[in-house]
Amino acid sequence: MRIRLAAALSAVAATALLLSGCAGAGNPSASPSPSASSSCLLDAKPGKTSDAVKVDGEGKDLKITVPAGTDIDAATSVERTILKKGDGKNVVAGDLVSVQYRLVKAADGSALDSSERGAGDQLPILLDPNQQSLFVVALECQPVGSSVVLAVPGKLLGQGQPSVVVYAQSTKKLPTVASGKEVAPVAGMPTVKLAKDGSPDITIPKSDPPTETKIADLKQGDGPTVGSGDFVIVQYRGVTWADGKEFDSSWKRGTPAQFQTTGVVTGFKKALEGQKVGSQVLVVIPPADGYGDQAQSSIPANSTLVFVIDILGTLPSAAPAQ
DSSP states (O other): OOOOOOSOOSSTTHHHHHHTSGGGGOOTTOOOOOOOOSSOSOOOOOOHHHHHOEEESOGGGOEEEOOTTOOGGGOSSOEEEEEEOOSSOEEOTTOEEEEEEEEEETTTOOEEEEGGGSSSSOEEEEOOTTSOOHHHHHHTTEETTOEEEEEEOGGGTOTTOOOEEEEEEEEEEOOSSOOSEEOOOOTTSOEEEEOTTSOEEEEOOSSOOOSSOEEEEEEEOOSOBOOTTOEEEEEEEEEETTTOOEEEEHHHHTSOEEEEGGGSOHHHHHHHTTOBTTOEEEEEEOGGGTTTTOOBTTBOTTOOEEEEEEEEEEEOOSOOOO
């Protein structure tokens, strides 16, 4: 078993490491993937290495110590020790949760990443059931409020990677639909009707599509602002202007999506950056800001694309200060 991580284990690459391949999901028209499951994907158990790790203090004063003689490299699997059992509902793959965490090298305790690089001391984390990330391994099948330690042998991270220790605590489950204030629709744009679960039904107007990307807020959130290059967590549905047919939907897959704003087509990027978490955005993307004259799977060449996007969370791409 190998934990999916980025190729480079360093402070500079810490974000990509913890998101565990999420940048690869940067194409919102990718083929549907399996739905989230309520079963445990790994349910890692404690061992002598994870039990040996000492955690003292809280927040910025938190200190992780790996006692001398603790050989994490000798372990054959990821070990997880529950430091505190929470009293909320169990966290499962597919959940969106707020997390406090710290990631250090086991050999010297040097920091690789921390939730403190966000707006506060927590960051929204999607426990993607299709990516066996450190967060899924750490938090799955434990109640909200639980704090855990993972001891991860370097050989499970990839050839030449050092062993790491992860401290993580889930603090609350976050909504998987936009929670912002509703905004009046814009004339000439597609109309949107929401189902009870929040999924959008999109109706295309009987007119020619715009020749430039058009963006309209359907809900205005008041959370953190999405910056250039951030990793965003979203729900979205995409249809073509020509016939209104759906070509992709996170709703259909049963779990939100996560990707970097620089990993999507230009029009989608424009719709995300500068928006606040909690917003719902309607965007019409002409071929020039979409896929141009190249067909993409079920999307014909020269298609105008229409997306409704619920912005659920954003994670800064910058590594923490050392």
